[in-house]
Amino acid sequence: MLVFLLRRLAQSVFVLIAMMIVVFFGVYMIGNPVDILISPDATPAEIDETMARFGFDQPVYIQFLKFIGNALQGDLGRSFVHGEPAVQLILSYMPATLELAVMGLLFSVLIGVPLGVYAGYKADRWQGRAIMTGSIFGFSLPNFWVGMLLILIFAVELQWLPSTGRGETVEVLGLRLSIFTADGLQHMLLPALTLALYKASLVTRLARAGTQEALVQDYVKFARAKGLSETRILVVHVLKNIMIPIITVLGLELGSMIAFAVVTETVFAWPGMGKLLIDSILTLDRPVIVSYLMLTVIIFIVINFTVDVIYTLLDPRVRVKGGTA
Amino acid sequence: MSVLDVRDLQTHFFTDAGVVKAVDGVSFTLGEGEVLGLVGESGSGKSVTGFSILRLVDPPGRVVGGQILFRGQDLAQLSDREMRGLRGNRIAMIFQDPMMTLNPVLRIETQMVEAVRAHERVSAAAARDRAVKALAKVGIPSPEERLEAYPHQFSGGMRQRVAIAIALLNGPDLIVADEPTTALDVTIQSQILAEVQELARETGTALIWITHDLAVVAGLADRISVMYAGRIVESGPTDAVLTAPGHPYTEGLLGSIPGHGRRGERLTQIPGMAPDMTRLPEGCAFAPRCPRTSDTCRITAPGITEIGPGRGLRCHHPSLAEEGTA
Amino acid sequence: MSAPETTLAAPPAVPAGDKWRRINMAAGLGVAASLAVLLTADGAALLPARVVLLAGLVMLAAGLLRGRERKFFSGPSAYVATASLFLLAVLAIFATEISPQNPYDLRQLDIMDGRQPPGSTNFDGSMTYHLGTDEQGRDILSGILYGLRVSLSVSIFATLAAMAIGVVVGIYAAWAGGRTDAILMRIVDFQLSFPSILVALMLMAAFGRGLDKIVIALIIVQWAYYARTVRGNALSEARKEYIDAARGLGLPAWRIVFGHLLPNCIPPLIVISTVQVANTIVLESSLSFLGVGVPITQPSLGLLIANGYGYMLSGQYWMSMYPGVALLAIVASINMVGDRLRDTLNPRLSR
Secondary structure (H helix, E strand, O other): OHHHHHHHHHHHHHHHHHHHHHHHHHHHHOOOHHHHHOOOOOOHHHHHHHHHHHOOOOOHHHHHHHHHHHHHOOOOOEOOOOOOEHHHHHHHHHHHHHHHHHHHHHHHHHHHHHHHHHHHHOOOOHHHHHHHHHHHHHHHOOHHHHHHHHHHHHHHHOOOOOOOOOOOOEEEOOEEEOOOOHHHHHHHHHHHHHHHHHHHHHHHHHHHHHHHHHHOOHHHHHHHHOOOOHHHHHHHHHHHHHHHHHHHHHHHHHHHHHHHHHHHHHHHOOOOHHHHHHHHHHOOOHHHHHHHHHHHHHHHHHHHHHHHHHHHHHOHHHHHHHHHO | OOOEEEEEEEEEEEEOOEEEEEEEEEEEEEOOOOEEEEEOOOOOOHHHHHHHHOOOOOOOEEEEEEEEEEOOEEHHHOOHHHHHHHEOOOEEEEOOOHHHHOOOOOOHHHHHHHHHHOOOOOOHHHHHHHHHHHHHHOOOOOHHHHOOOOHHHOOHHHHHHHHHHHHHOOOOOEEEEEOOOOOOOHHHHHHHHHHHHHHHHHHOOEEEEEEOOHHHHHOOOOEEEEEEOOEEEEEEEHHHHHHOOOOHHHHHHHHOOOOOOOOOOOOOOOOOOOOOOOOOOOOOOOHHHOOOOOHHHHHOOOOOEEEEOOEEEOOOOOOOHHHHHO | OOHHHHHHOOOOOOOOOHHHHHHHHHHHHHHHHHHHHHHHOOHHHHHHHHHHHHHHHHHHHHHHHOOOHHHHOOOHHHHHHHHHHHHHHHHHHOHHHHOOOOOOOHHHOOHHHOOOOOOEEOOOOOOEEOOOEOOOOOEHHHHHHHHHHHHHHHHHHHHHHHHHHHHHHHHHHHHHOHHHHHHHHHHHHHHHOOOHHHHHHHHHHHHOOOHHHHHHHHHHHHHHHHHHHHHHHHHHHHOOHHHHHHHHOOOOHHHHHHHHHHHHHHHHHHHHHHHHHHHHHHHHHHHHHHOOOOOOOOOOHHHHHHHHHHHHOOOOOHHHHHHHHHHHHHHHHHHHHHHHHHHHHOHHHOO
């Protein structure tokens, strides 16, 4: 298992380097950042001066090496708009996105798994079919539109929940989080639900397929022969077996959750790094865009790595193989 | 009163290819502590009979006729809930493949304790205690520790012992064992056979031992019923059936077992293949493979005839003991 | 393998009767020709071209389902989805003819008619805004019809182009094998390790708004997916006997690839691409919603929703609500049809 993990680590480093190259040539080479940095009516001398100040007058490979060198020290430049170091800026927005993504993931499991298990149990009945049709709607619904409808219904019409923002936060382990305050939770409910919808449909389908597969296994028949109730068979025997693939998939989906949070955060004016990214794109704040990309890559790598470890812990069969190796 | 009385059981499978009469009029009775060997090739309906008794036939299969009386009570009349109360409690089952019957992601303890607590309001500790005793009874060393283990940490033979221990947990009146030793090594097979025999005798549990191997039940069963194409073609006390088989199919089964005192004799085999259950011949299902087949066999299926004390036979041309030497 | 065997092993016949093959060819040509006319000409040629386009599409769909109608139409949802997809396709194709107003022609818009609720009329009563107007006085119904056309054509075009690129790369990788294969697949893996919305967002940030740009971005985020699928199919297909047989016959490589490998890799792609069109529509609308998609002058459904978003909180729901309903309808019908197609054409992929 150690060999396996080391290999994954090497792969990750490769991805990181590749990403640095892509980001550098993608974001830094397309267009001239100086156009945005200085006013259009600047004199050629002023332009040259700015070019020199940012090092744009140097050959590409020197610029690239500098970029890499700075990046390795955690320096990806300063935000043009906020004036802060970009990495720090993003890190300060990150907890909001992370808690939203985690909450969304939690919702998608809480909604998707019961529905999917039930749909698998009643696969040939109308209940199962209805859930499957519903799941098609679930991943057909455009995320941002759902968010708007939820705002319209729960915030504007019923006025049960706040429409935008993050609400009250508390500092936990140095991170500003909303999950631990009632007000924060209220603010988080709608965006997390919106974010969860697509994944909930995915989980429903996964859980249904897994349940159908598990139900024809001998161990389920044996459990029935033991006189167990159907509820216990579904909740203990089937669920425990299907959770392993679901958690694997979901873990990998945490990354895409963070990416999709861009849309949700925009709808709900949730002050996370997704909204920061959109604002930065609209204002062409390149250091922030670059930092966002690099940090997301790192998050993805960490997630993939963690999923492997969790997977190993969850499945006793894998665990033992690893232990003896 | 008999423990189990199966009368004219019919279990059919409604498939796209047609109705398969997997069990077609099977009857037998089983007394207290009695061991019945239910013998037949794969596809003869013996396992389906076993599952029918527990009402665990999977769709598209369904019990469509007959009665299964357990201590005089018709199981078909019970609600799902009442039936669940019997399963694993009064009627237990052991499955064929021990590698598949235990849930791979649950510890043995969980799987045993839940079997106790599904039927009795006892504390987890008491249930665990009973599990330890059951494991010890089936010969699992250091049962306390083994409870913590997952199924994959056991060998096939050990897993089957665990399954047997689970079947014994609630002291059932009847155990249906569906080829429990087929998937195991020969040495372990005989160990487990000996142990089960002893346990059944000790506890007075009636046992239905389903197998394709006459040799397995020879030393175990009190009575033998031979199934072919969904029907019992011959039944009777073990000794009588083994020494003087009446049905050509039983003879065929016996002829294909190498045995004591038969060194040098040719092993015979039954010609042909197990029948296609969707297209059974009109008369006797065994006719196409039978050495004694006649026109009668191809037109009408034989009924059950009594050929001795407790012996039934379905054959137009039985080989009677007197003629055996001819 | 011995010689007689090689000659016997023929490639599996592409299951199309001669008549149907000709009909499909004709339909395909008709679709291509009518698209060419629609993109270049204007005036009187447009309407007939649209009719030909619709007829061609219907014929192609019929050819796809030929002999499997019963399996496809099992259950009411298949009928509903197909009918709704057909209806929406008609609306999108004939948007110009049907809509009361050309929403992209700013001269037709009157800012005085802005933000009118559904059912109101313009000042001289000559026109009723059945679904209301947006802040520029654009008839929402017309906006939806034109937006539907933009969303559909952008997504379908991007999906087909991505599929074409993916097929070429995938088959090339499978055929070349070795280092070429390894490098191409590393690139594919690398790209697929990032969510498509993130990649598209970055591309659009670099490109700026525009119909052509969003199409390019949507192609770039999709091609790798097809390349991986096609490579897998091609590899398993290449191991089969008939390819050996064709090689044994001394056929040139291009004939084996185009005559044998390609036709057998396509069918699974039809199902995937159907669902992919739906995903692409959602992706396009999300990008447009975020303000990095289609230009403001040619709003797609996503941009219409975004434009109305600001007014939603003040209760002027219609500007965002109805375009959203249209978006949901088109995406859900495509997904449902795709779901049925998967069960019908490719039982192996179901579950």
